[in-house]
Amino acid sequence: SSELTQDPTVSVALGQTVRITCRGDSLRNYYGSWYQQKPGRAPLLVIFGQNNRPSGIPDRFSGSSSGYTTSLTITGAQAEDEADYYCNSRDSSGNVVFGGGTKVTVL
Amino acid sequence: QVQLQESGPGLVKPSQTLSLTCSVSGGSISSGGYHWSWIRQYPGKGLEWIGYIYYNGDTYYSPSLKSRINMSVDTSKNQFSLKMSSVTAADTAVYYCARAPTRSSVFDPWGQGTLVTVSS
Numbered sequence: 001s002s003e004l005t006q007d008p009t010v011s012v013a014l015g016q017t018v019r020i021t022c023r024g025d026s027l028r029n030y031y032g033s034w035y036q037q038k039p040g041r042a043p044l045l046v047i048f049g050q051n052n053r054p055s056g057i058p059d060r061f062s063g064s065s066s067g068y069t070t071s072l073t074i075t076g077a078q079a080e081d082e083a084d085y086y087c088n089s090r091d092s093s094g095n096v097v098f099g100g101g102t103k104v105t106v107l
Numbered sequence: 108q109v110q111l112q113e114s115g116p117g118l119v120k121p122s123q124t125l126s127l128t129c130s131v132s133g134g135s136i137s138s139g140g141y142h143w144s145w146i147r148q149y150p151g152k153g154l155e156w157i158g159y160i161y162y163n164g165d166t167y168y169s170p171s172l173k174s175r176i177n178m179s180v181d182t183s184k185n186q187f188s189l190k191m192s193s194v195t196a197a198d199t200a201v202y203y204c205a206r207a208p209t210r211s212s213v214f215d216p217w218g219q220g221t222l223v224t225v226s227s
Contacts, residue, residue, distance in 0.1 A: 033213045042203055043154070045215040054215060086154055090212035094167055096144070096156035 004032070004087055004099035011105040012077045020072045020102045022087030032070035032089045034063060036081075037101075043086060047072055074104070082106045109134040111204050111218035119198075119225050125191040129204030129218060130184075137162045137182040142207055144214065145178065145189045147200040155200075159207070160187055194225045 004024035012018035022032055031050060035043035045054050047063035060075045070089075074081055087099040115127035129143065136143065145157040158168035160178040168176055172191070180187040191198065201222050205214040 030212070035214070042217040042220050043214070044217075045213065048213040048215075084152070088154075088156075088212055088214070094210075095169065096159075096212045098146075098154040098156065101152050101154070 004089060004097050006085075006087060006099040006102045008100070009103045009105065011107055012074070013107050014079065015076055017073065017075045018077055018104060020074075020085050020087075020104065022070045022072075022099045023068055024089065024097070024099075025068060026089045026091040026097060027065065027068050027070050029092065030089045031065060032063075032087045034061075034070075034072040035086045035088070037084045037086065046085075077104075077106050079106050109206060109216055111206065111216060113202060113204050113218045113221040115202075115221060115223070117222055117224060119194055119223060120227050121195055121225055122193055125189070125194050125198065125223055125225075127189045127202055127204075127221065127223070128186050129188070130186050131206075132185070135182075136180060136185050136187065140209055142167075142209055143180070143187045144205050144207060146203045146205055146214070146217075147198075148203065148220070149200050157189065157191075157202075161209070196225050199223065199225045 034047040036046045037043045046057050046061050051063045062073045064071050084101045086101045110132045112130045119125045142159040144159040160166045175192045177190045201220040203220045205217040207214045
């Protein structure tokens with residue numbers, strides 16, 4: 001299967017740490033990427049590869065992978081981090097797949 | 108930096124063909140090294156990859172949509188396009204174009220997206 005599974009919602013207290021996970025068969029062989037999406041905006045790449053951040057993404061965002069799971073960690077969550085987060089990857093056939101998204105609420 | 112902008116009708120009738128264009132600025136499609144994708148997002152959340160095209164016109168489509176879609180590239184205009192035939196209400200979504208390195212699924216940047224509603 002090339003599906004990616006994410007928890008639908010996660011909450012975190014302001015300044016605390018939250019980890020969002022994404023599970024799928026394709027992640028055993030391919031790195032996942034993570035995108036942040038705020039209401040009315042296009043997705044924004046925040047983590048790719050083993051643990052790489054595009055220019056301009058704060059270093060409180062980090063990524064990790066193990067087995068069939070990839071994770072996004074926000075260390076010291078800020079109010080502006082409240083958003084939907086999507087993972088994606090590819091499979092061996094070249095198909096691209098997205099997770100269903102995780103809504104992160106900062107309390 | 109590279110920027111992408113989608114354009115096309117916001118309303119399409121059922122059974123007709125949806126046509127969208129993505130204009131690229133700040134970089135050239137013909138320089139290679141990337142593929143150019145269409146991705147859609149249904150109302151309420153989910154993202155679905157539609158397919159991608161290379162500067163030379165090679166394409167790869169989502170198996171679930173390949174019977175209805177056609178992508179093309181116009182390097183002289185630095186644009187690429189999507190046509191989706193026989194649309195239904197289930198094709199109502201925000202359509203994004205995005206760039207990724209060859210053989211990668213890392214999409215950056217994305218266009219701002221355009222809402223396409225299928226309705227009579």
